[in-house]
Amino acid sequence: MRKSAIIFLSVTSGLSLAAAASVPESGKNFIDSLMSEMTLEEKIGQLNLPVGGDIQTGVVLGPELDKLIATGNIGGFFNVKGVDEISRLQHIAVEKGPHGIPLLVGADVVHGYETVFPIPLALSCTWNPASVERMARISAIEATADGVNWNFSPMVDICRDPRWGRIAEGSGEDPWLGSVFAEAYIKGYQGDDMKSDSTLMACVKHFALYGAAEGGRDYNIVDMSRERMFNYYLPPFKAAIDAGSGSLMTSFNLINGRHATAARWLLDDLLRKDWGFDGLTVTDYNSIPEVASMGTSTLEEAAGLCLKAGTDMDMVSGLYVKYLKDALNRGEVTEKMIDDACRRVLEAKQSLGLFDDPYRYCRPERAEHELFTKSHRDAAREIAAETFVLLKNDKNLLPLKKQGTIALVGPLADAPNNMCGCWSMFARTENHASLLDAFRNAVGDKAEIIHARGSNIYYDAETQNRATGLRNIPHVGNDEELHAAAMAAVEKADVIVAAIGESSDMSGESASRAEITIPDTQRDLLKKLAKTGKPLVLVLFTGRPLVLDWESVNIPSILNVWFSGSEAADAIVDVLFGDSSPEGKLTTTFPRSVGQIPLYYNHLMPSHPDPEEGLFNRYCSNYIDCSNEPLYPFGYGMSYTQFEYGHPSLSGDVMEKDGKLTLTVDVRNIGERDGVEIVQMYLRDPVADIARPLKELKDFVRVHIPAGETRKVRFTITPDKLKYYNANLDYVYEPGEFHVMVGPDSKHVHTLKFTAK
Ligand code: BGC
Secondary structure (H helix, E strand, O other), X not given: OOOOHHHHHHHHOOOOHHHHHOOOOOOHHHHHHHHHHOOHHHHHHHOEEOEOOOOOOOOOOOOHHHHHHHOOOOOEEEOOOOHHHHHHHHHHHHHHOOOOOOOEEEEOOOOEOOOEOOOHHHHHOOOOHHHHHHHHHHHHHHHXXXXXXXXXXXXXXXXXXXXXXHHHHOOOOOHHHHHHHHHHHHHHHHOOOOOOOOOOXXXXXXXXXXXXXXXXXXXXXXXXXXXXXXXXXXXXXXXXXXXXXXXXXXXXXXXXXXXXXXXXXXXXXXXXXXXXXXXXXXXXXXHHHHHHHOOOOOHHHHHHHHHHHOOOEEEOOOHHHHHHHHHHHOOOOOHHHHHHHHHHHHHHHHHOOOOOOOOOOOOHHHHHHOOOOHHHHHHHHHHXXXXXXXXXXXXXXXXXXXXXXXXXXXXXXXXXXXXXXXXXXXOOHXXXXXXXXXXXXXXXXOOEEEEEOOOOOOOOHHHHHHHOOXXXXXXXXXXXXXXHHHHHHXXXXXXXXXXEEOOHHHOOOOOOOOOOOOOHHXXXXXXXXXXXXXXXXXXXXXXXXXXXXXXXXXXXXXXXXOOOOOOHHHHHHHHHOOOOXXXXXXXXXXXXXXXXXXXXXXXXXXXXXXXXXXXXXXXOOOOOOOOOOOOEOOOOOEOOOOEEEOOOEEOOOEEOOOOOEEEEEEEEEOOOOOEEEEEEEEEEOOOOOOOOOOOEEEEEEEEEEXXXXXXXEEEEEOXXXXXXXXXXXXXXXXXXXXXXXXXXXXXXXXXXXXXXX
16 A cells, blocks of 8 residues: 555654645645755755766765765665665665655666667667657666666767767757657656656756767767757757656756856756756766866856756765855855755656655565566567668678578677667676577577687777777687688688677767777678678677778678667577568768768758769869768668659648648559568758758658558648748748658658748
8 A cells, every 4th residue: 555645754754744634745735845844955955866886887875875865965866776775775765864755766777677678879770769669668667667766868969970979879860850759768768647656757868969079079068059959959859858858967068168067048048948848957977066177167166057057956976965055155046046956856756756655666576577578578679670770782682591501700799798788787688698599599400500709899909998898898819810710610601690890888978989990800800701702791780870881892781780689689680581671771871981970961051062973073062082972871771672662742832821731652662572661751941041951851651561562651741840940049931942852761862842831
């Protein structure tokens, strides 16, 4: 039976039974009554979010945590794994804390908990919000079963620079698609009711523009026009807020000289006043002192500056506890600001139902039965297969047949702890299959599997060490010898499968790369394997777009499998042998060269545009030594079958104000297998107040088409789809001519024109 908060508050705090009984448990009055009993120190205590436990990316508190909880000096903690320990800490808060206020329990459940799903970048390549929502739902079930009630996800940072390792954590480069996914994550985590035992509070992050860190170097600064941020970087945040995200995390970067955590125009004017966000805001890890170290305040003033800007909770630094009272005394903040922030922390707890039942997320029997279950793992396997992107498939080499001798080569072929990618600290890697296990399982005695490690990740042990942080892959042996052993092993193979690429920790936080090619020794191994002339499949592991200039020419088949979670190995084998088909399409551009970065599909027209694609033209916007074209464009991905597009048609050539037009296109499966096609619609406003992109994704349809059949795909164009933020930052469209494009990716499109009134 659930214990009423009224009762436990009346027992454990000074709030009298009579007073407590007169207020509804979930009403605003309840918080008012509670706050009227709290001291200033206790209110500031609610704003403190330290890290606990042994999962860490910074200083860990250990036993100190117990004391802080008992004295009412924290509002929550994060990075503690396990329902027993979380329950113990929650008991301290409720039984010993000054007002028995339960705690928020945070974690980064970014793409699954114990059941791990593909990294978010891969998930976005499904173009399937239902799969993302399903993933988020299962993540919420598992995390809440283990005591977590607050999830530091989704990350909705738009990124146009694949050198940035955190590109792995987002949904790619497109603001419209990013918004669709932002909503799906929030729905999946929070469900219809955050009070349910199996939903938790989402925390959209990192507000804002973190994905635009200069040079793709993590934690670097950002300087950007308002027009660019409003049109291309902020929409997914707005979508997450509109979908009801209970909280929001600020970002590490400066924006035009101000730290995002102390930017009042961003957090108060835009987020709260314009967008109407009334949820909780929290800093990123230890951000408050960085407001000082990045040169925008003294250490003593940083806390006041952040609170005043609209940042409610201090993650890790402890500076709110240390300095807010002084800031109040100096008149830099008001008591109301502290009250407002405290109220939002308490309201978040109320939304989660913690005052009704502080132990609702602490049921050991759930932890026993709801983690890493067969049905969750089946879902992860299915979704993983949807994320793979087939980049190349000469002579239909894929799918492979379960026959003959198959050589599986490469340092990632037998690396079960390397399947999940960044932010997978709750994974049970000891239960993961390696690709080698999955191959052997799948073929049984129908084919012979030969395995050779082939190489290290990098020639240089020190570079490999840096690259493989959490999921360390030891640097062993001499690479020349490893190459030679692999070459000897593949001699009798009929087909070679190379499991090669980045290791799990080469993307994610603090994993920027200046060269985004396949690491040196692996690339050399691949070159030697290609020289054999045998059928060769590259199973590419990566957390970011890579420069595959050589591979795209010399390797017959390339299947990009990202880091696809605890069930990755089986999912990869399902697709390689054709039990499932590749369906994914890229949500980030793959460049030909690092020098082209930033390279993204929705760019503006340059002055002196390049008239002849692929040819050098003096006095045009191009490079002497490289074409402007991406290697693989946004939206690109092959299937085991082929699709043919008919000529699209529009229901009219004039769209009335408040009217709509329908675009129709026939898509035919002309291959021999059934398949899924992702049909994409783009729009362009050729003349506007401020220049608009050459194309912008505005809709897509994911359609299953049986072999030989045709499907009519329809899109509705409404005035809303034409809108953008103009130079006054008004969200409008300007009547006139528009272009609409439809096709299988951002490059191969049919264009039609219409006039919008
Ligand atoms: C990351 C956040 C994360 C936080 C807590 C920071 O380093 O930037 O994305 O939520 O740590 O783990």
